[in-house]
Amino acid sequence: MSATVVRAILEHIPADRVLTDPDSVEAFRRDQAAWAPSGRPAAVVRARSTHDVAETVRACIRHRTPVVARGAGTGLSGGANSGDGHVVVALAAMDRIVEVSPLERLAVVQPGVVNDHLRAAVAEHGLWYPPDPASSPWSTIGGNVATNAGGVCCVKYGVTGDYVLALEMVNGRGEIVRLGRRTAKGVAGYDLTGLVVGSEGTLGIITEVTVRLRPLPPAAVTVAGHFGSIVDAGAAVQAVAAAGLTPSALELIDRHCLRAVDAWKNMGLSVDADVVLLGRIDEPGETGAAQAERMVDCFREAGASWAERSTDEHEADALFAARRLAYPALERLGPVLTEDVCVPKERIAEMLGRIEKTAARHDILIANIAHAGDGNLHPLLITQPGDDAARTRAQEAFAEIIADAIDLGGTVTGEHGVGVLKRPGLAAEITPEVMAMQRAVKQALDPYGVLNPGKVLS
Amino acid sequence: MSATVVRAILEHIPADRVLTDPDSVEAFRRDQAAWAPSGRPAAVVRARSTHDVAETVRACIRHRTPVVARGAGTGLSGGANSGDGHVVVALAAMDRIVEVSPLERLAVVQPGVVNDHLRAAVAEHGLWYPPDPASSPWSTIGGNVATNAGGVCCVKYGVTGDYVLALEMVNGRGEIVRLGRRTAKGVAGYDLTGLVVGSEGTLGIITEVTVRLRPLPPAAVTVAGHFGSIVDAGAAVQAVAAAGLTPSALELIDRHCLRAVDAWKNMGLSVDADVVLLGRIDEPGETGAAQAERMVDCFREAGASWAERSTDEHEADALFAARRLAYPALERLGPVLTEDVCVPKERIAEMLGRIEKTAARHDILIANIAHAGDGNLHPLLITQPGDDAARTRAQEAFAEIIADAIDLGGTVTGEHGVGVLKRPGLAAEITPEVMAMQRAVKQALDPYGVLNPGKVLS
Numbered sequence: 036m037s038a039t040v041v042r043a044i045l046e047h048i049p050a051d052r053v054l055t056d057p058d059s060v061e062a063f064r065r066d067q068a069a070w071a072p073s074g075r076p077a078a079v080v081r082a083r084s085t086h087d088v089a090e091t092v093r094a095c096i097r098h099r100t101p102v103v104a105r106g107a108g109t110g111l112s113g114g115a116n117s118g119d120g121h122v123v124v125a126l127a128a129m130d131r132i133v134e135v136s137p138l139e140r141l142a143v144v145q146p147g148v149v150n151d152h153l154r155a156a157v158a159e160h161g162l163w164y165p166p167d168p169a170s171s172p173w174s175t176i177g178g179n180v181a182t183n184a185g186g187v188c189c190v191k192y193g194v195t196g197d198y199v200l201a202l203e204m205v206n207g208r209g210e211i212v213r214l215g216r217r218t219a220k221g222v223a224g225y226d227l228t229g230l231v232v233g234s235e236g237t238l239g240i241i242t243e244v245t246v247r248l249r250p251l252p253p254a255a256v257t258v259a260g261h262f263g264s265i266v267d268a269g270a271a272v273q274a275v276a277a278a279g280l281t282p283s284a285l286e287l288i289d290r291h292c293l294r295a296v297d298a299w300k301n302m303g304l305s306v307d308a309d310v311v312l313l314g315r316i317d318e319p320g321e322t323g324a325a326q327a328e329r330m331v332d333c334f335r336e337a338g339a340s341w342a343e344r345s346t347d348e349h350e351a352d353a354l355f356a357a358r359r360l361a362y363p364a365l366e367r368l369g370p371v372l373t374e375d376v377c378v379p380k381e382r383i384a385e386m387l388g389r390i391e392k393t394a395a396r397h398d399i400l401i402a403n404i405a406h407a408g409d410g411n412l413h414p415l416l417i418t419q420p421g422d423d424a425a426r427t428r429a430q431e432a433f434a435e436i437i438a439d440a441i442d443l444g445g446t447v448t449g450e451h452g453v454g455v456l457k458r459p460g461l462a463a464e465i466t467p468e469v470m471a472m473q474r475a476v477k478q479a480l481d482p483y484g485v486l487n488p489g490k491v492l493s
Numbered sequence: 494m495s496a497t498v499v500r501a502i503l504e505h506i507p508a509d510r511v512l513t514d515p516d517s518v519e520a521f522r523r524d525q526a527a528w529a530p531s532g533r534p535a536a537v538v539r540a541r542s543t544h545d546v547a548e549t550v551r552a553c554i555r556h557r558t559p560v561v562a563r564g565a566g567t568g569l570s571g572g573a574n575s576g577d578g579h580v581v582v583a584l585a586a587m588d589r590i591v592e593v594s595p596l597e598r599l600a601v602v603q604p605g606v607v608n609d610h611l612r613a614a615v616a617e618h619g620l621w622y623p624p625d626p627a628s629s630p631w632s633t634i635g636g637n638v639a640t641n642a643g644g645v646c647c648v649k650y651g652v653t654g655d656y657v658l659a660l661e662m663v664n665g666r667g668e669i670v671r672l673g674r675r676t677a678k679g680v681a682g683y684d685l686t687g688l689v690v691g692s693e694g695t696l697g698i699i700t701e702v703t704v705r706l707r708p709l710p711p712a713a714v715t716v717a718g719h720f721g722s723i724v725d726a727g728a729a730v731q732a733v734a735a736a737g738l739t740p741s742a743l744e745l746i747d748r749h750c751l752r753a754v755d756a757w758k759n760m761g762l763s764v765d766a767d768v769v770l771l772g773r774i775d776e777p778g779e780t781g782a783a784q785a786e787r788m789v790d791c792f793r794e795a796g797a798s799w800a801e802r803s804t805d806e807h808e809a810d811a812l813f814a815a816r817r818l819a820y821p822a823l824e825r826l827g828p829v830l831t832e833d834v835c836v837p838k839e840r841i842a843e844m845l846g847r848i849e850k851t852a853a854r855h856d857i858l859i860a861n862i863a864h865a866g867d868g869n870l871h872p873l874l875i876t877q878p879g880d881d882a883a884r885t886r887a888q889e890a891f892a893e894i895i896a897d898a899i900d901l902g903g904t905v906t907g908e909h910g911v912g913v914l915k916r917p918g919l920a921a922e923i924t925p926e927v928m929a930m931q932r933a934v935k936q937a938l939d940p941y942g943v944l945n946p947g948k949v950l951s
Contacts, residue, residue: 138735138839161737183680194678196687197655210926218835219867220652221904222641222691223911223919224931224949229654229687233680250737253780277596279619279708322711322777377676381596409677446679453681461681468668472938473682479937480930491682 037077037120040098044078044122047090054079063105063123064116070372070430071113071455076103076123083128085203085211085242091124092240093209095485103487104236106146106178109170111373112454114182114235114490124240126177132156133243139217140248141200146177146241153246162248165192168450169359177241183233185450187358190408191283191317192249194450196232203243204231207481217245230476235452236487238480255283255317256327257351260334260342261308265289265391265403268310269384271337272407275314276380278333280326284315285408286358292402292415295364296357304357308340312407313354361404365415372416372429375457376440377449383410389439390414397432399425411449437463453491461491495535495578498556502536502580505548512537521563521581522574528830528888529571529913534561534581541586543661543669543700549582550698551667553943561945562694564604564636567628569831570912572640572693572948582698584635590614591701597675598706599658604635604699611704620706623650626908627817635699641691643908645816648866649741649775650707652908654690661701662689665939675703688934693910694945696938713741713775714785715809718792718800719766723747723849723861726768727842729795730865733772734838736791738784742773742813743866750819750860750873757822760811766798770865771812819862823873830874830887833915834898835907841868847897848872855890857883869907895921911949919949 041055054060055078065073077100080091095102101121108115117123130147137160144153150171153164167186168174174184183196201215215221215228231238262268268287275285289310297304312334316326327344334342345351365371378386387403390412394401405412416432418425437447437460447453447460462470470492477492478484499513512518513536523531535558538549553560559579566573575581588605595618602611608629611622625644626632632642641654659673673679673686689696720726726745733743747768755762770792774784785802792800803809823829836844845861848870852859863870874890876883895905895918905911905918920928928950935950936942 136839137737138731139837140734183684185678189678196684206926206930208926212924212926212930214927216904217837217902218869218904218907219838220643220647220835220864220869220907222908223904223906223915223922224927225692225696225934226641226654226687226690227927227930227934229684230934232684234683238683250739273596276598279595281708318777319780320778377674377678379597379675380677381594406678411676411678444675446674446676446681448681449676449678450680457681464681466670468664468666468670469672469682469685472664472670472685475937475940476683476685476688476934479933482933 040094040100040122041078043094043098044080044091048080048087052081052083052087054081063125066108066110066113066115068111068113068116068454068456069370071116073116074119074121076117077120079123079125081125081128088124088240088242089205089209089211091122092205095122096209096483099483099485101488102485104181104240106175107173109174110178110182110454111375111451112448112456114452114454116455118489127175129242135160137162141217141245142248143243143245144176145243146175148176150174150176150179157248158251161251163251164198164246164248166195166198169362176244180232180241180244181235182452185406185411187284187286187406189406190285191281196229198247199228199232199244200247201245202228202231202241204239204241206239207483207486215245233452235454235490237477237491238486252283252317253319253323255315256323257345258314258327258330258334258342259345259354260312260339262310262312262339265310265387266384267338268312269387271312271334271339272383273380274333274337275330275408278329280330282314282330282408283317284313286313287403287405287407288358288361289403291400292361292365292404293357295368296360299364299367300360302353302357304353311354313358358404362415365402365417369417369419372433373451374412374414374416374433374436375448375451376436376445377409377411378440378443378445380410382443382445383407386412386439386443390436393432393435397428399429399432401432409449410445455490458493498552498558498580499536501552501556502538502549506538506545510539510541510545512539521583524566524568524571524573526569526571526574526912526914527828529574531574532577532579534575535578537581537583539583539586546582546698546700547663547667547669549580550663553580554667554941557941557943559946560943562639562698564633565631567632568636568640568912569909570906570914572910572912574913576947585633587700593618595620599675599703600706601701601703602634603701604633606634608632608634608637615706616709619709621709622656622704622706624653624656627820634702638690638699638702639693640910643864643869645742645744645864647864648743649739654687656705657686657690657702658705659703660686660689660699662697662699664697665941665944673703691910693912693948695935695949696944710741710775711777711781713773714781715803716772716785716788716792716800717803717812718770718797720768720770720797723768723845724842725796726770727845729770729792729797730841731838732791732795733788733866736787738788740772740788740866741775742771744771744816745861745863745865746816746819747861749858750823750862751815753822753826754815754818757825758818760815762815769812771816816862820873823860823875827875827877830891831909832870832872832874832891832894833906833909834894834903835867835869836898836901836903838868840901840903841865844870844897844901848894851890851893855886857887857890859890867907868903913948916951
């Protein structure tokens with residue numbers, strides 16, 4: 036079957052865009068979710084146009100072969116993982132910024148545009164594309180849309196889906212369709228654009244994205260706090276919300292992460308605290324200054340050993356850089372299993388406490404970074420390479436953290452997506468009736484079952 | 494068939510909640526879209542609980558009878574119109590505010606809660622539910638969600654759908670399901686919540702809504718401008734966007750509307766201008782003051798005969814009240830056919846010019862109100878009662894305005910929904926392939942075809 040579908044693809048797409056030798060395709064077998072199963076693709080189509088994507092999907096429909104869309108491969112749930120004999124459509128080369136319109140406050144981009152590149156391009160017009168996953172130097176807008184990626188700024192500015200106005204995609208019938216609109220508002224028909232956001236290539240392969248932009252925000256003031264326990268830091272996050280503040284960032288980093296980053300990058304980060312909270316306020320002028328002072332008070336009242344408004348923006352930037360580098364820094368220590376639960380704010384301290392107990396119970400090192408202001412926690416379960424017993428314990432701990440998040444009224448994935456790793460979690464989170472509705476939608480829009488099967492839904 | 498389904502409903506729901514006599518049900522036959530066809534319901538179930546709704550839907554499934562959800566009946570596209578022999582589920586009595594959580598910044602409400610009541614209830618906690626359709630003193634949250642209602646504040650704060658976190662609803666299998674979440678973020682499975690928003694009761698009947706809230710915004714500064722032509726006013730709107738301003742309101746009212754409101758309410762409104770633009774800025778302190786001055790400059794540069802920052806908030810409030818009263822004031826003059834097109838900002842002036850020409854060509858009075866900052870225009874086509882020739886001309890003009898909006902890259906409905914009136918427009922706006930995807934989703938989630946059939950899709 037594999038050879039047949041490859042021949043069919045080669046009828047429409049030049050051979051130099053179609054990788055088939057085993058060594059070359061191996062690099063496209065999986066994303067960053069090292070713990071998720073994957074297989075070797077039969078072919079990798081390095082698409083240069085919507086036409087390439089459409090012809091590939093049509094060939095896969097004719098030969099009933101699964102087709103997997105792939106951006107930069109920075110996903111953390113296995114959503115872009117191939118199976119044996121699947122066809123991978125690599126979209127990284129479709130990286131053109133088609134349009135930036137300051138008047139309409141929108142940009143039109145191909146799916147392979149890197150998040151930071153879009154951010155830089157629109158900044159030249161005084162505009163801002165807010166969604167900022169930690170992978171923003173590498174991850175692509177297509178992948179960000181397919182996973183509904185979050186980031187640091189979401190606590191004030193929302194997630195990727197809040198910025199998607201329109202999509203061009205190849206649907207489950209191999210047709211090129213345009214969903215959504217260029218206008219600020221619109222309610223013409225069901226919101227298929229929103230349905231495709233976060234669908235991880237299972238309802239269509241995105242070939243163009245129209246995103247909303249905002250004016251650049253005012254300069255931010257950073258507030259940092261040191262805490263003796265992760266539970267105290269959780270209480271500080273609740274205090275900030277209860278005080279009516281809306282920070283533009285409210286991040287948590289624990290000592291494991293700070294040490295790992297320091298050991299790697301030698302940034303001279305303070306590591307005498309167990310947990311650091313980093314807040315940002317980007318309201319203008321005196322309003323911003325007053326809110327920053329208020330956040331300092333919230334930190335202190337929750338038991339911070341030290342809390343101050345930063346007077347040195349270089350230092351503040353270094354702390355945020357450490358936040359972004361935490362994941363790769365920890366990966367240097369061993370395989371990392373990344374969690375992504377999200378709980379209501381009133382449950383953050385309790386959830387963090389439960390994670391600590393889970394780590395102790397299973398004798399696993401769990402480092403914590405978190406978009407704390409959103410309740411979106413990223414416990415990182417770290418094992419030594421080759422330690423199979425620890426790997427088993429880590430998987431048990433992972434399942435327990437998911438169960439605790441659901442128990443506390445939370446969700447199994449705040450921003451990484453279901454992919455493969457969170458399929459059991461999704462089945463535990465939603466009822467059989469809602470699962471049946473999810474399946475009905477998938478069946479309706481992917482009638483041949485070729486679009487990234489086995490992701491999101493099993 | 495009608496009698497049978499009514500008997501089936503009465504097996505589960507007390508008779509005092511089920512209206513069947515012709516005079517009583519007549520009041521529930523249609524919403525405010527007087528021009529859309531409607532029929533007499535076989536029964537009206539005045540639901541008091543989710544259980545009532547579920548039993549009604551189940552009876553309708555068993556007897557393959559269409560079931561139409563109804564809030565306050567303020568819709569403008571016929572989405573809540575009954576057909577002959579249909580069952581109407583009236584949700585106005587399910588009007589309890591179940592929870593307001595300042596910490597999570599959310600509220601949980603039954604569908605019959607009136608928009609302004611929710612707004613008042615959360616204001617007691619220093620919180621704000623932004624979506625503010627002109628119908629807010631009467632329309633319900635359930636109806637607002639079902640139509641993805643817009644309003645004045647959308648230009649800065651988004652539409653109803655941007656505030657819906659979770660829904661409870663009765664689905665097309667008669668099951669009670671919960672969609673969405675309480676957490677700030679979440680990507681567990683397809684976004685069925687977003688799919689149901691704006692679906693006008695065709696994918697499920699909403700029985701509870703969890704909405705996001707924001708802190709109350711700073712006090713706003715109002716800027717007003719008088720213009721000699723509607724096209725100049727359109728140019729001013731473009732100038733505001735091009736200047737990088739984000740007003741919290743930017744409304745347009747023409748002389749026909751001002752006169753009609755003044756004739757009704759005797760508010761002493763200035764009517765020496767052809768068109769008035771009303772802008773609001775709600776940034777704090779000096780930032781807000783500077784932006785308001787900038788908006789005055791934009792108005793003047795675009796040719797305003799007069800433009801000032803308002804120093805009298807009573808006067809400013811009266812102008813915004815006039816904006817809200819424009820529709821009922823014009824209805825006093827004769828049947829009103831309400832348009833709702835939305836165009837890109839760079840096309841606003843051109844679209845307003847085309848509407849003027851259409852009015853002249855068809856010899857029809859077209860008054861204009863608009864959420865101008867969004868490009869969401871509401872030309873109001875007014876005819877004399879009993880003038881059938883004018884009615885025909887108005888319908889021709891209506892179709893032409895829709896065609897012009899599509900031609901200019903806009904949409905046929907910015908915030909009122911497709912209902913019945915915009916079904917031909919929807920079919921003109923989207924391609925047959927996208928229409929087929931819309932139908933596939935409908936079929937998947939309403940397998941028995943009982944949920945408000947003939948609305949959105951024909």
